[in-house]
Amino acid sequence: MPPFLFWTFALLMLIFGGAVIVNRNPVASALSLVVSFLGLAALFMSLDAYFVGIIQVLVYAGAVMVLFLFIIMLLNLRVEEQRQINWLAAAGGIAVALILLIQIFFVVGHFQAARQTFPALARSTTDDVWNIGALLFSNYNLPFQIIGVLVLVATIGVVLLSRRERR
Amino acid sequence: MDSFLIITSLLKIVAILFLILSMVSYAVYAERRVSAFIQDRLGPNRVGPAGLFQPIADMFKLLLKEDFTPRNVNTFYYWLAPCLAVMPAIITIAVVPFGSTLFGVPMVIADVNVGILFVFAIASLGVYGIVLAGWASNSKYPFLGGIRSSSQMISYELSLGLAVIPIFLLVGNLRLTSVVRYQIEHGWFIAPFIGDWTNPWKWLLTIPMIISFIVFAIAIFAETNRLPFDLPEAEQELAGGYNTEYSSMKFALFFLGEYAAMITGSAIMVTLFFGGWHFPGIPDGSRGWVFGLINIAVFFAKVAALIFVFMWVRWTLPRFRYDQLMRLGWLFFFEIALVNIFIVAAILSLAH
Numbered sequence: 461m462p463p464f465l466f467w468t469f470a471l472l473m474l475i476f477g478g479a480v481i482v483n484r485n486p487v488a489s490a491l492s493l494v495v496s497f498l499g500l501a502a503l504f505m506s507l508d509a510y511f512v513g514i515i516q517v518l519v520y521a522g523a524v525m526v527l528f529l530f531i532i533m534l535l536n537l538r539v540e541e542q543r544q545i546n547w548l549a550a551a552g553g554i555a556v557a558l559i560l561l562i563q564i565f566f567v568v569g570h571f572q573a574a575r576q577t578f579p580a581l582a583r584s585t586t587d588d589v590w591n592i593g594a595l596l597f598s599n600y601n602l603p604f605q606i607i608g609v610l611v612l613v614a615t616i617g618v619v620l621l622s623r624r625e626r627r
Numbered sequence: 628m629d630s631f632l633i634i635t636s637l638l639k640i641v642a643i644l645f646l647i648l649s650m651v652s653y654a655v656y657a658e659r660r661v662s663a664f665i666q667d668r669l670g671p672n673r674v675g676p677a678g679l680f681q682p683i684a685d686m687f688k689l690l691l692k693e694d695f696t697p698r699n700v701n702t703f704y705y706w707l708a709p710c711l712a713v714m715p716a717i718i719t720i721a722v723v724p725f726g727s728t729l730f731g732v733p734m735v736i737a738d739v740n741v742g743i744l745f746v747f748a749i750a751s752l753g754v755y756g757i758v759l760a761g762w763a764s765n766s767k768y769p770f771l772g773g774i775r776s777s778s779q780m781i782s783y784e785l786s787l788g789l790a791v792i793p794i795f796l797l798v799g800n801l802r803l804t805s806v807v808r809y810q811i812e813h814g815w816f817i818a819p820f821i822g823d824w825t826n827p828w829k830w831l832l833t834i835p836m837i838i839s840f841i842v843f844a845i846a847i848f849a850e851t852n853r854l855p856f857d858l859p860e861a862e863q864e865l866a867g868g869y870n871t872e873y874s875s876m877k878f879a880l881f882f883l884g885e886y887a888a889m890i891t892g893s894a895i896m897v898t899l900f901f902g903g904w905h906f907p908g909i910p911d912g913s914r915g916w917v918f919g920l921i922n923i924a925v926f927f928a929k930v931a932a933l934i935f936v937f938m939w940v941r942w943t944l945p946r947f948r949y950d951q952l953m954r955l956g957w958l959f960f961f962e963i964a965l966v967n968i969f970i971v972a973a974i975l976s977l978a979h
Contacts, residue, residue, distance in 0.1 A: 487704070487762065494755070514744045522751025523781065526758070530777055533762045533770075587740045587800055 473499035652682035704763035709880035712756030716887035726923035727911035772868030789964035807903035
């Protein structure tokens with residue numbers, strides 16, 4: 461992938477990621493997050509991870525954010541837009557983000573392997589979908605099944621909580 | 628990245644875009660003629676021979692209408708929504724193989740290895756256009772239409788995704804070109820007459836494939852908001868639904884989006900179940916460019932036949948009630964599609 465595509469998508473992601481926080485209108489925030497997800501998916505695809513990239517679009521941009529938008533639209537947006545910025549909370553958030561950024565720089569700076577340029581990886585002969593599937597069902601079979609049960613329990617919990625009591 | 632690839636890809640993109648857009652305008656004309664035929668009327672037959680220039684007249688009518696923006700709409704999203712409604716349907720066609728080869732160039736714009744997931748991912752973005760249109764209009768009925776549409780599309784996406792899993796259990800990877808190649812060797816999924824047709828396992832597999840096809844086709848009807856599932860734009864209940872506040876070309880864009888979604892839906896059904904560009908007895912494009920062109924024609928003939936079925940159903944069946952639609956999706960098609968996967972997996976493990 462040409463570097464200018466990487467920079468385009470990376471910048472797209474960062475700008476719209478910032479827009480999620482800066483926007484006062486929740487619908488605008490949600491849509492900015494969708495664009496940011498699409499940029500992330502493009503970056504995954506640039507690493508030849510087509511499966512991860514497309515799942516990013518399918519699950520996050522296509523399903524999760526639609527449900528978010530669905531709920532947000534039922535809010536009274538005028539009230540949300542007029543809410544004042546809590547400067548103390550904003551300063552705290554910026555401080556946490558800065559500390560995290562400094563930590564990342566520190567760790568990456570002291571990590572010797574990160575300094576050398578990696579040789580280009582040999583192109584895989586099998587599909588990345590096939591690779592992920594084989595890995596999930598052989599090495600990580602038990603954790604995979606446990607996650608499946610966990611998600612099922614969560615689903616049943618939601619159904620139980622949202623059910624109306626009949627008297 | 629060689630320049631040959633870029634040039635041929637650009638040519639394919641331009642050709643397919645032109646073809647899809649002209650198919651959309653003639654699909655509107657065909658819809659009016661078919662509906663008229665079903666209802667024992669004549670339909671538009673004044674402009675040109677048999678009314679064939681009607682789409683041009685329609686286009687001028689829509690362009691020359693007043694483009695009215697109501698005062699209390701959320702202007703930016705009000706403008707954005709029609710664009711978002713059209714784009715996904717057209718982008719989806721990028722991974723569909725619409726022909727074999729022409730002068731050695733494969734007739735698919737992007738043969739990615741996650742083909743069918745790409746289709747679902749982009750199709751799931753289509754809901755934003757409708758939801759935003761309903762919300763930005765700042766009006767009661769469009770909003771109800773938008774809400775109906777989003778819950779309907781999310782619900783039927785599940786059946787849509789589960790219905791195709793049996794196919795990919797057989798094919799072994801997610802490329803749409805592999806699906807077509809498999810069907811050339813073993814026969815179309817819903818009619819496996821060619822290849823090793825004496826194999827009884829293959830005929831046993833045809834039963835779950837037909838179930839798969841029925842679930843998939845009905846889910847596509849729900850995804851494209853076509854009757855009998857057009858609840859988001861039920862005129863009698865919602866005064867038109869999510870597009871009520873739109874006029875002129877913006878209204879036309881929603882129409883364009885709906886018909887483009889119908890065309891790509893048909894194209895995907897043709898690829899998955901009807902053998903794509905393959906027709907028994909016709910060789911592929913490696914035998915000469917004439918056959919390459921015939922393959923493309925076969926593909927679009929199949930698509931046109933399915934579009935006719937879409938219209939036939941629309942003018943034959945009455946609309947569902949909303950709770951019936953949701954119950955059908957969640958309590959019937961979802962389960963059938965799920966059981967179907969297990970049936971196919973069982974047959975495959977017994978056959979080997």
